[in-house]
Amino acid sequence: MHNEFMAFINDDHTAPIVQSWAEKQGFPADTVRGGGPDLFATLLESDSPPKLALVDFDGIDQPTQIAARLVSLCGPATQLVALGTTNDVTLYRGLIAAGFSDYLVKPVTPEILTQTMLTASRGEKGAHGAPKEVKVIVIIGVRGGVGTSTIATNTAWMIAHDLKKKSALLDLDLQFGTSALALDIEPGHGLRDVVSSPQRVDGLMIAGAMVSESTSFSVLSAEESIEDLIHVDASAIAALIKEMRPNYHAIVIDMPRHLIPTQKRILATAHEIVLVTEMSLVGIRDTLRIRTTLKGLGSTARITQVATRIGASRPAAVDEAAFAKGAQAKIDFILPDDHKTMTAANNSGKMLGAMAPTAPLTKAMLELAKMLVSSAEEKAEAPKKGGNILSGLFKHAPKEDSKA
Ligand SMILES: Nc1ncnc2c1ncn2[C@@H]1O[C@H](COP(=O)(O)OP(=O)(O)OP(=O)(O)O)[C@@H](O)[C@H]1O
Numbered sequence: 001m002h003n004e005f006m007a008f009i010n011d012d013h014t015a016p017i018v019q020s021w022a023e024k025q026g027f028p029a030d031t032v033r034g035g036g037p038d039l040f041a042t043l044l045e046s047d048s049p050p051k052l053a054l055v056d057f058d059g060i061d062q063p064t065q066i067a068a069r070l071v072s073l074c075g076p077a078t079q080l081v082a083l084g085t086t087n088d089v090t091l092y093r094g095l096i097a098a099g100f101s102d103y104l105v106k107p108v109t110p111e112i113l114t115q116t117m118l119t120a121s122r123g124e125k126g127a128h129g130a131p132k133e134v135k136v137i138v139i140i141g142v143r144g145g146v147g148t149s150t151i152a153t154n155t156a157w158m159i160a161h162d163l164k165k166k167s168a169l170l171d172l173d174l175q176f177g178t179s180a181l182a183l184d185i186e187p188g189h190g191l192r193d194v195v196s197s198p199q200r201v202d203g204l205m206i207a208g209a210m211v212s213e214s215t216s217f218s219v220l221s222a223e224e225s226i227e228d229l230i231h232v233d234a235s236a237i238a239a240l241i242k243e244m245r246p247n248y249h250a251i252v253i254d255m256p257r258h259l260i261p262t263q264k265r266i267l268a269t270a271h272e273i274v275l276v277t278e279m280s281l282v283g284i285r286d287t288l289r290i291r292t293t294l295k296g297l298g299s300t301a302r303i304t305q306v307a308t309r310i311g312a313s314r315p316a317a318v319d320e321a322a323f324a325k326g327a328q329a330k331i332d333f334i335l336p337d338d339h340k341t342m343t344a345a346n347n348s349g350k351m352l353g354a355m356a357p358t359a360p361l362t363k364a365m366l367e368l369a370k371m372l373v374s375s376a377e378e379k380a381e382a383p384k385k386g387g388n389i390l391s392g393l394f395k396h397a398p399k400e401d402s403k404a
Pocket residue numbers: 141143144145146147148149150151173178308309310335336337338339342343346361
């Protein structure tokens with residue numbers, strides 16, 4: 001068995017959906033097996049359990065007893081999600097009482113799988129008991145040099161300093177990243193080891209790689225040799241985010257676009273993705289290409305489209321309507337070009353919020369930061385589309401029941 005995730009699916013219609021979803025998340029092909037709880041129980045007798053498992057209970061007599069057995073065979077470190085056709089509250093309660101995290105009613109979609117597995121992997125149970133909501137925010141430039149890192153660094157800083165929420169910035173450009181320079185802090189040592197060794201990632205290792213800008217803002221960045229080929233392992237990033245989750249309100253990831261092929265898992269599970277673009281034909285083309293990829297991953301993230309460095313001295317090459325039509329996405333935020341303020345900020349190693357709090361660029365950036373963290377509660381409450389039994393079960397429940 002694989003140690004991250006396994007699925008045991010009984011029916012020929014659901015198996016290919018789960019299979020294709022699992023492959024897109026980067027899991028090996030044999031992660032999804034035919035056969036249900038019986039096969040899983042047999043394998044558990046000789047093999048260690050995965051961290052997360054999806055188990056099909058269709059056609060199983062006494063499902064709650066079998067569920068309890070699986071829970072005891074797996075131990076507390078494994079999160080188990082059940083799957084079935086029956087939309088029955090008694091079955092649901094029995095499975096949860098046995099120790100399962102959630103129950104999904106067929107048919108499943110990639111979006112539902114992503115959302116449910118994400119919730120389960122965080123150790124949350126169904127719609128209840130959600131811990132403090134953390135926002136994983138991925139910022140990607142659809143083109144190079146458009147101003148992506150400026151947005152990532154400044155919004156992460158603003159979340160900590162202006163919005164008073166604990167924030168961390170993870171700069172995944174380990175060779176050319178600019179966050180440490182922009183913040184006038186030392187680039188840390190050790191991020192390279194963290195991102196390349198999934199088995200070794202733990203709290204101590206992360207703490208060693210992290211540089212604190214203040215008590216509420218931490219930065220993980222590097223300035224590795226440009227002669228090396230650096231491997232950013234998807235499992236290591238998942239482990240890193242999992243370790244960081246309990247300590248932060250927001251984790252802002254500055255992700256170079258060339259990492260998209262290897263970072264599908266974090267893209268599929270992030271809460272927010274910000275696509276930063278210039279207003280040009282190539283901006284349209286690459287926005288469309290990246291959005292199509294995200295859709296294919298079954299990502300449930302809210303995507304915010306930002307156009308930046310727009311101003312009299314840098315007029316847009318295409319207008320908003322042409323962009324919206326071509327990229328099939330409207331621009332949500334426009335950040336003005338402000339060469340003077342940016343130069344002063346860069347030269348002094350200060351953030352916009354500290355140096356020019358009233359500048360229009362700073363105000364627009366703060367609006368973006370607010371938007372990125374503000375909807376945590378709304379999102380936690382949003383009902384899952386499709387077949388999850390929880391959406392039906394708790395439709396009329398008081399609000400607190402579907403929140404923390
Ligand atoms: N709104 C703005 N107005 C004026 N200059 C800006 C603005 N945003 C960013 N810049 C400048 O543009 C340059 C590139 O910015 P940044 O490093 O953020 O881009 P990037 O998209 O992350 O680049 P790369 O693809 O190399 O990672 C920097 O000199 C920065 O100061």
